[in-house]
Amino acid sequence: xxxxxxxxxxxxxxxxxxxxxxxxxxxxxxxxxxxxxxxxxxxxxxxxxxxxxxxxxxxxxxxxxxxxxxxxxxxxxxxxxxxxxxxxxxxxxxxxxxxxxxxxxxxxxxxxxxxxxxxxxxxxxxxxxxxxxxxxxxxxxxxxxxxxxxxxxxxxxxxxxxxxxxxxxxxxxxxxxxxxxxxxxxxxxxxxxxxxxxxxxxxxxxxxxxxxxxxxxxxxxxxxxxxxxxxxxxxxxxxxxxxxxxxxxxxxxxxxxxxxxxxxxx
Numbered sequence: 001x002x003x004x005x006x007x008x009x010x011x012x013x014x015x016x017x018x019x020x021x022x023x024x025x026x027x028x029x030x031x032x033x034x035x036x037x038x039x040x041x042x043x044x045x046x047x048x049x050x051x052x053x054x055x056x057x058x059x060x061x062x063x064x065x066x067x068x069x070x071x072x073x074x075x076x077x078x079x080x081x082x083x084x085x086x087x088x089x090x091x092x093x094x095x096x097x098x099x100x101x102x103x104x105x106x107x108x109x110x111x112x113x114x115x116x117x118x119x120x121x122x123x124x125x126x127x128x129x130x131x132x133x134x135x136x137x138x139x140x141x142x143x144x145x146x147x148x149x150x151x152x153x154x155x156x157x158x159x160x161x162x163x164x165x166x167x168x169x170x171x172x173x174x175x176x177x178x179x180x181x182x183x184x185x186x187x188x189x190x191x192x193x194x195x196x197x198x199x200x201x202x203x204x205x206x207x208x209x210x211x212x213x214x215x216x217x218x219x220x221x222x223x224x225x226x227x228x229x230x231x232x233x234x235x236x237x238x239x240x241x242x243x244x245x246x247x248x249x250x251x252x253x254x255x256x257x258x259x260x261x262x263x264x265x266x
Contacts, residue, residue: 039159039191040251051136051254053148060201061151062209062230065089067096068178070235072103079194079233081106083157084118086196086232088130091154091258095130097123118255127264133257140252143227143242147200154258155232156197159251161189165233171220173234179215180238183223191250198237199230206230206239 066089071082085097101123109117115135122131138149138156149156164185165173171182199209203225207217210230217239227242 045137045251048135048137048253051138051145051149051153051256053145053152055148055152057144057147057151060199060205060209061147062199062201062206062213063090063150063155064198064213064237065096065232066094068232068235068237069096069099070176071097072099072106073234074175076103078103078106080114080157082235083155083194083196083232084132085123086198087155087157087255087258088123090196090198093259093261095125095259095261097125097130101125122260122262124264129262129264131260131262132255133260134255135253136256138252138254140249141246146197146252149252149254150197150200153254153256157253157255158195158197158231158249159191160193160195161191161248161250162193162233163189164248165193170223171218173238174236175234176236178237179210179217180236181217181219181223181240182238183220183241183244185240185244185248187247189248193233195231195233197229197231197245197252200227202226203228203239203241210237210239 065086068089069085071085072078073082081102085102089096105121105123108121115132118132119134120131122129124130139145140156140158146156165182166175168182168185170184171180173182174180199206201209203219203223206228207219210217215237224241224243228239229242229245230237231240231245
């Protein structure tokens with residue numbers, strides 16, 4: 001994509017910052033801290049290396065985890081850490097991180113750089129570290145780019161406005177129970193929550209993909225039938241329509257690769 005000319009008088013959209021190639025001095029390092037629980041500053045979003053698709057994405061896709069949990073997000077506000085555990089359960093080699101390990105790891109990280117911590121320390125269980133690869137920003141308003149990141153790399157970490165997820169006019173998230181569907185989410189709410197995208201496709205196709213994993217989807221009346229996404233949040237996976245996703249999302253990131261496994265002896 002060719003981004004528009006930065007104009008100063010009007011803010012450059014965050015999706016264009018995510019898609020732009022950064023100026024990176026030889027001595028420069030990664031400074032961004034993607035979490036989704038609060039907006040990544042524009043200068044850090046602009047400094048991130050954007051994801052470039054390495055191949056075409058299939059028309060529809062879903063990666064289903066080996067297990068789903070709250071990973072502590074039913075007790076504390078740690079949605080970014082719950083999303084990290086979800087991604088590890090979704091992407092090969094598919095490992096389920098226990099809740100206590102997620103909570104302990106989040107405390108260990110504290111106020112340190114989130115991305116750097118997950119790339120160097122990660123989740124540690126049974127003498128193995130499960131690390132993140134490099135974080136690349138994803139231009140979430142570009143469906144082919146977003147779909148390619150989900151299908152070819154792994155779950156996409158998104159920062160969203162959570163205000164209407166549990167109380168929307170057209171469906172709602174059911175914490176702890178997969179199979180919800182929601183549409184009609186408005187714009188204008190602040191980004192305050194981290195979620196994950198693990199699949200996409202036309203609505204009827206995505207519903208069929210859920211059914212293959214033993215999950216029946218409850219659709220609200222008149223839900224848009226076009227492109228929709230499988231989204232993890234609050235211990236569950238459900239379906240959100242494209243326009244709602246655009247209305248609530250403020251940033252998107254992919255770990256490339258999603259999981260790196262390292263033995264303590266290495």
